[in-house]
Every structure is written in structure tokens, then in C-alpha cells.
Amino acid sequence: MITPYGRRPRRLTPQRIGLYAFLLITAAFFLTPLYVMVVTSLKTMPEIRAGNLLGLPASLNFEAWGNARSRACTGLSCNGIQLGFWNSVRILIPSLVVSIGVGAVTGYTLSFWRPRGGTLLFGLLIAIAFVPYQVFIYPLVRIYSQVGLNNSLAGIVLVHTMFGLPTMTLLFRNHFAALPIELSKAARVDGAGFWRSFGEIMLPMAVPIIVVAMILQVTGIWNDFILGLVFAGRENLPMTVQLNNIVNTTTGERTYDVDMAATLLTALVPLAVYFISGRWFVRGIAAGAVKG
Amino acid sequence: MSNVSLRDVEIRYGASQVLDRLDLDIGAGEFFVLLGPSGCGKSTLLNAIAGLTEVASGTISIGGRNVTWEEPKDRGIAMVFQSYALYPTMSVRGNMSFGLRVAGMAKAEIAARVEKAAGLLRMTELLDRKPSQLSGGQRQRVAIGRALVRDAGVFLFDEPLSSLDAQLRAELRVEIKHLHHRLGATMIYVTHDQIEALTLADRIAVMRDRKIQQLGTPQDVYQRPANRFVATFVGSPAMSFVKGRIGEDGSFVAGDIRVDLSAYAFATRPVPGQPVELGIRPEHVARAETGLAGVIEMVEPMGADLLAWTRLAEAPVSIRLAAETRIAVGDRVRIELPGRHLSLFDLASGARL
Numbered sequence: 157m158i159t160p161y162g163r164r165p166r167r168l169t170p171q172r173i174g175l176y177a178f179l180l181i182t183a184a185f186f187l188t189p190l191y192v193m194v195v196t197s198l199k200t201m202p203e204i205r206a207g208n209l210l211g212l213p214a215s216l217n218f219e220a221w222g223n224a225r226s227r228a229c230t231g232l233s234c235n236g237i238q239l240g241f242w243n244s245v246r247i248l249i250p251s252l253v254v255s256i257g258v259g260a261v262t263g264y265t266l267s268f269w270r271p272r273g274g275t276l277l278f279g280l281l282i283a284i285a286f287v288p289y290q291v292f293i294y295p296l297v298r299i300y301s302q303v304g305l306n307n308s309l310a311g312i313v314l315v316h317t318m319f320g321l322p323t324m325t326l327l328f329r330n331h332f333a334a335l336p337i338e339l340s341k342a343a344r345v346d347g348a349g350f351w352r353s354f355g356e357i358m359l360p361m362a363v364p365i366i367v368v369a370m371i372l373q374v375t376g377i378w379n380d381f382i383l384g385l386v387f388a389g390r391e392n393l394p395m396t397v398q399l400n401n402i403v404n405t406t407t408g409e410r411t412y413d414v415d416m417a418a419t420l421l422t423a424l425v426p427l428a429v430y431f432i433s434g435r436w437f438v439r440g441i442a443a444g445a446v447k448g
Numbered sequence: 449m450s451n452v453s454l455r456d457v458e459i460r461y462g463a464s465q466v467l468d469r470l471d472l473d474i475g476a477g478e479f480f481v482l483l484g485p486s487g488c489g490k491s492t493l494l495n496a497i498a499g500l501t502e503v504a505s506g507t508i509s510i511g512g513r514n515v516t517w518e519e520p521k522d523r524g525i526a527m528v529f530q531s532y533a534l535y536p537t538m539s540v541r542g543n544m545s546f547g548l549r550v551a552g553m554a555k556a557e558i559a560a561r562v563e564k565a566a567g568l569l570r571m572t573e574l575l576d577r578k579p580s581q582l583s584g585g586q587r588q589r590v591a592i593g594r595a596l597v598r599d600a601g602v603f604l605f606d607e608p609l610s611s612l613d614a615q616l617r618a619e620l621r622v623e624i625k626h627l628h629h630r631l632g633a634t635m636i637y638v639t640h641d642q643i644e645a646l647t648l649a650d651r652i653a654v655m656r657d658r659k660i661q662q663l664g665t666p667q668d669v670y671q672r673p674a675n676r677f678v679a680t681f682v683g684s685p686a687m688s689f690v691k692g693r694i695g696e697d698g699s700f701v702a703g704d705i706r707v708d709l710s711a712y713a714f715a716t717r718p719v720p721g722q723p724v725e726l727g728i729r730p731e732h733v734a735r736a737e738t739g740l741a742g743v744i745e746m747v748e749p750m751g752a753d754l755l756a757w758t759r760l761a762e763a764p765v766s767i768r769l770a771a772e773t774r775i776a777v778g779d780r781v782r783i784e785l786p787g788r789h790l791s792l793f794d795l796a797s798g799a800r801l
Binding site: 336339342344345346348352360 | 495498499500519520521525526527529530531533534535536537538546547550551594
């Protein structure tokens, strides 16, 4: 029998305390703006004018939320932000499906079929990801107007697909590259061609990565402002653009409660995605080891 | 069952040559083993037969049909991989039937074939499990089952037992041998394990540096290795070697020892004075009253038998003895090297004499 000697290691060391203090401060730093927005949206205008930014509202007043949804004015029309919501959904869904689909096929091709010049192409794609958006906007507008894609849903979906391609390809290529090459050999011996082996073997193995890709793309596309403003056209302006219009349209008094409520409504989708899928996100990132 | 023949096959990766003008004929129903250390080109050769690696020139025929440019699925082959390469999202049944589903076979026929293969491998109760719920040995059994359902003329095995532990390896080895007897199919088997090669093969091709060093039956390869590399690579415990030369009377001379070679079957006659190396397997070293003198330096009990180490002309030589032999370090022994069991190699080229 061996008896332990020496002092038992302490659970709570100064390092621990420092670490927790840092974490708490960081959390407070990021949560404070959210808190201010929520309480402000629930206050009445006289309360807001009183100026106590961090104070709780006297009573729960959801009127601003209703106004933000369906009565706030952007320019001449006063239909609230709801139209923007549906516009954003109409941009998001096809952009999401197309960009992830194209990224998955590209990543699969690069890692399992090794086309001639594939590595170079992939390098270029990654390099392009570091070029700022703004550089592309003017040339793209010119090209779009030549081919008649300006101010259309198809146009904005194509833009999101193009700008999403580097990240999506990287994500899927790395995932597939970690799988044993023998898997694709086995599929070939079994007679599965390019699409069959993609659809029945590789794609089902990529579910965790698809979730990660969805989170990245939903957040990115939903939060986009400039691309939507430039390419979507007046009929399809996304929610972010409409939010900006609401906040900047003032007739008389600035309605902070409505602005806050509209902002929260806009942020709802990415917030929900993180809350629902945070666990999946971590799992997907960590799911490098898919062993047979 | 089909025969396989390769003519002038050449394989390149970019600028480097992997296989150079290789000819090989494998008979129908034969169990053929490609044996060699890693990087010797044996897996590349197997992949070329499967159609997974392109050949730069030459022809590959399976069952008398030239398949050099055909897709793997059209070659009448089935393959088992070292890493199992099971489809992780499909059940065992799904894994086994995938190839047949791709080929568009009728459902009833698929079910019958899967049942038959599963029965043959005694894994019917595993059919609805996912690969992740199986042990290593079971996974490799599924991989073999996936090959079986294809009803192929040639089965290709790429180091199928290398990632299993020793006991399972021995177990599955026997099972593969049984399978070969029952199916009578042609099997080409790649391994770096000489025991697997010796136990399974009808014929072995020992490869090194992208070339076949020796092609022959296991007995041939074991008893008459074509060169020093084959002699060291095959056999465990390994062959012992003593450096020396050919004496004036045609016997082997090293220092003060002399070994009579009158019973040795020479492939090529050596000239007196030629530097040579003499190889002898531990089980062929005999104790004899009139033999060469040595001192025991180490004793390795191995369960079934016992390995004793001595020294002849500075070179360590091992002797295989019965397990119950009473022998200890420091004992003096007299041993004999029987001429008909020796292997003699040219010192410079390593080729058998």
C-alpha cells in the first residue's frame, strides 16, 4: 500500500481566480450591449429620455416591438421590418443551399479525384478569400449589368455563392482529405461513379461539416449589408438594409425603443442559430476523426 | 476463377518509375502472395491489377481478357483493404450490398448473396450493425464479405491483416485459407509478413526495390532463397550468416573452420578463393560429436522450442533445439552444418551460388 505524501493540491489557486475573473469580465463586456438593447426596447419614450441607460423598465411595454415589426417607417412606406425579414429569407435559403452544395462538390473533387492543377486552383481560391470584397463590387456590377443580373434575386444568390466558395471548399476539402483514400478506392471497385460515391458515401459522412457550414453561411449571409444593398435590387433589399433605413428615417423624435426592437428582431436569426447549434458547431469542428 | 497475366507492365508516378517492365502470370485458382518490405512496389502492383493505378505501358489481362484500360468494376475483381475502408454510415448489410445495388441487381438476388456471404463468414447476426459497433476483426470480416458478394473471378487483398493484433491475425489467416479452399477463386495477397506468405501461398513473389527477387513455392523460397535479401527476409528466427571464401578443395573456409560442400547443390560453380557468405537456418544446425566447436552465449526459450546462440568465425549462429534440452550459457557445444541444407551466396552480388 502506497500512502500519498505532501500537501494535497489545492483546487482554488490564484491562477484559477484570475482566469474566472477574466472570463466574467469578458462575458459582461459582450453581454452589456445586448442587455441595454433589450431593456431599452421595453421602455417607454419618457423613461428613455430620463437617461438611465442600464436601469430596468418600469413596466414591460411591448408596443415598440409591434411597431418595429409592422408599422415603422422606411422612407415613405410604413410597414415595419417584416418585409425585410422575408426578403432576407428569400435570399438566404437559395444562397445557403447553392453555396454549400457547390463547396461540398468542389471539396470532394479536390480531395478524392485529384484533377490536374487542382492544388493550384485550391491555392488560388484561398488566396482570393483574402482580397477585400470592395475590390470586386464595381467590376461585378459592370459584369452583372452586361448579362442582366443586376437587381435580381439570382444575382445576389450568385454573389453569395461566389464569396462563400473559398471557405466552403476549404471546409469540405479538409474534411474529405482526412478520410482514408482507400474509402474512395473501395467505392470505385464497387462501381460507384463520381456522383454516386459523393451522394451515398461521402456526403452522409460530412453531416457535421454541413452543420458547421450552415452556421457560418446563415450568419454571414444574414448579416450581410453591402452586397444586399448593391446587388439585390429595391424589391429584394435584405433585413439589414431595411433596418438601416428604419433607424435613419426620423420624423420628429428619434424612437430609440423601436430602433432597438427592430435591431433585436434582425439579430434574432443568427442568435437563434448560435443558441440551437452551438453544441453541433463544436462537435463539427472536432469531428475530424471519422474512423471506419 | 480467372487467371491474371501482366506483360511488360510499367508504372510511373510523375518522373519516378515505380515498376519497370514486369511480367507475371498467375494461374486460375492460385493463391499468390506478393511479399516484401514497405515501399517495394507490391501494393502499387496490386492497385494496377485492380485498375486503381494507371499503368504507363504494358498490358494486364484477367481471365484472358485485356483489361488494361478498364474501370475496376468491369474487371471481375473484388478487393479487401488494410484499413477495411467500410462505408461508416451504412450498416453491414448496406456495405456488403452497395456494389450490387450500384450494378442494379434485383433485390431478392442481393439479399440471397448477402445472406450466403454472411453465413460463410459466420456473421449473420452482425448484418444490421454499423461498422463503428464492430471490433477490428469483425470489420475486416465485413470487408471480406463485401468482396465475396461480388462473385469475382479474382480476389485482391492489400495487407488485410496488418492492422489486427497477433491473435486475430492468426485466426483470420486460417479463415482466409479456408475460404480459398471452398471458393477455389484466384487470390492475390499483398503482405510484409513472411509467416502469412508461407502459410497461405501456393506461390510467393518476394519483392524489393520494385523488382521481383524470387518467384516460387513457399518451400522454394524458404529452402533455396535466390539471394541474400530473400534469405534474411523470409524465416523467423532468421537465418545465420558466416562470411568466408571457397577453399582450394571446394569447401567453405572461414578463419579456422571448414565446412564440407560436397552435398551442396550448386546453381553456379564457384571458383576457389571466391569470397562467399554461408547461410544456415537455426533448425538445420545439428549437434554432433565431431562437429565444429563453439560456446553458448545466449539461450532464448520460445515455448515450443529453444534457440541457443553461439559463434562461428566471429559470426553469431543460432541453433534450434528441443524445448526440454538442458543447455546453459557457457556450455561448450559441437555442431555440424549439413551441406544439403546450406545456402551459399556470392559476397559481392548476394546471389545464390
